[in-house]
Amino acid sequence: MNVSTSASGVSLKKAKHRTRFLRVTRWDIAVLCALATLAGLTLFYAHPFKSKAKRVWISEGGKTIGYYNLNENREIRVKGPLGISVVRIYNGRAAIVKAPCPNKICMKMGPIPDRGRLMICIPNRLVVEIKGASKGKTDAVTR
Amino acid sequence: MPLPDDKFSIISLRKCAHFALFAVFAIGIHAVESLVTLPIPWVRPGLTHIVTLVMLPFYGTKFILGVFLVRVFVGSALVGKLFSPGFLLALGGGTAATISMIVAWRFGKTRLSFLGISLIGAWVHNLVQVILATFIIQHLSVLVLLPFFLFLSLFTGTINGLLANKISPERT
The missing domain is CATH 1.20.5 (Single alpha-helices involved in coiled-coils or other helix-helix interfaces)
Structure with missing residues (x-):
């Protein structure tokens, strides 16, 4: 049972x-x-x-000219020892479109899109660098 | 009737043996799991949490946390990642996950099976890990990974929970 x-x-x-x-x-x-x-x-x-904004840092002769938003299209004129360089920001890229120097190496570099990229115009003492959030690049690896 | 050693020693021999056994289970799974390379770094199924889940009905908070801590330290040392950034993530996330699973068991054991508890654990694990990674790398952009890891935790949590349901003798 x-x-x-x-x-x-x-x-x-x-x-x-x-x-x-x-x-x-x-x-x-x-x-x-x-x-x-x-x-x-x-x-x-x-x-x-x-989509954190990337900023363009421009300096002339070691002095910071300013920070500019990479997503805003605009042109910045920078006065250097040789004359006026023109930095153009458009479509999330930055480029030097006009330079008073003889070689125009900075102009030939074309537009730069990413963080850490920089353009330098030695004769006119101009430095353009992109700062801020990166895309597709590795900051650090932990394993 | 209890074994003689239960009467006289503070920590019973039997409990010691159980602790060692579960720690070895967990360390073994941890080591084997680390050998399997997945296409994405950081991503592991977290099978060691099955050991935690299976222990839940039988042991107390201190015991389970102890097994977990022994597992993390010895397991990471075996694999060669002791005190690496990845180890810190595993330690922080695992502690949070273990505590959350103990709490979930305490309040939800009549309703949830191991699946639900495992899901909560996996979710908390990944959440804490991403937050810790943000502090280690010191950049908020790491938080972009948060949704990805949280959704991933649902998958791994389901796998672990179903396996624990299958393995554990305890019906919930």
């Missing part, structure tokens, strides 16, 4: 077990959905960092 009841109890338990895939409960699914929602919310908060 005793044996038969325990046996039936076991089989009942087993049958109940079989109906649920690996003991997953309704609350597990609720937790999954809640955490997925929270992860989705961080997507909005983390997004602005992605």
Whole structure:
């Protein structure tokens, strides 16, 4: 008698077990959905960092002329010892479009898009460097 | 009837043996897991948390945290990453995950299976890791990785939770 009841109890338990895939409960699914929602919310908060403004740093003879937003199209005129150089910022790139020096190496470099890139015009003592958030470059590696 | 050593010593021999056994399980899984190279660095399935999950019904907070700490230190030393930045991430994230899983077990054991608890643990683990990485690299742009790692934790948490459900003898 005793044996038969325990046996039936076991089989009942087993049958109940079989109906649920690996003991997953309704609350597990609720937790999954809640955490997925929270992860989705961080997507909005983390997004602005992605398009964090890169800045163009311009200096003449070691003095900082100024910082300029790389996403704003504009032209900056910088007066150096030889004359006026023109730095143009457009479409997220910076380029020296006019230089008073004889070689025009800085002009031939073309536009620079990324952080850490820089253009130097030695005769006119002009340095143009892009600072700020990088894209596609590694800051550090930890393993 | 308790074993003789249970009566006389402060820490029972049996508990010591259990501690060592679980620590060895966890260290073994940790070592093997570190050997598997995934295409993305930093990403590991975190299978060692299964050991934590399986321990939850049977042991207290101190015991589980102790096993975890031994696992992190000995496991990292075995793999050769002790005190590296990655180790700091594993230590911080793992501690947070272990504590969160213990808390989740305490409050949700009647409702959640190991799947839910594992999901919470994995999620907290990755959250804390990304925040720690932000402090280590000292640049807010690391937070861009946060959504990616959080969604990833849902996958790994599900895998671990289902495995723990399968392995553990305890029904929740």
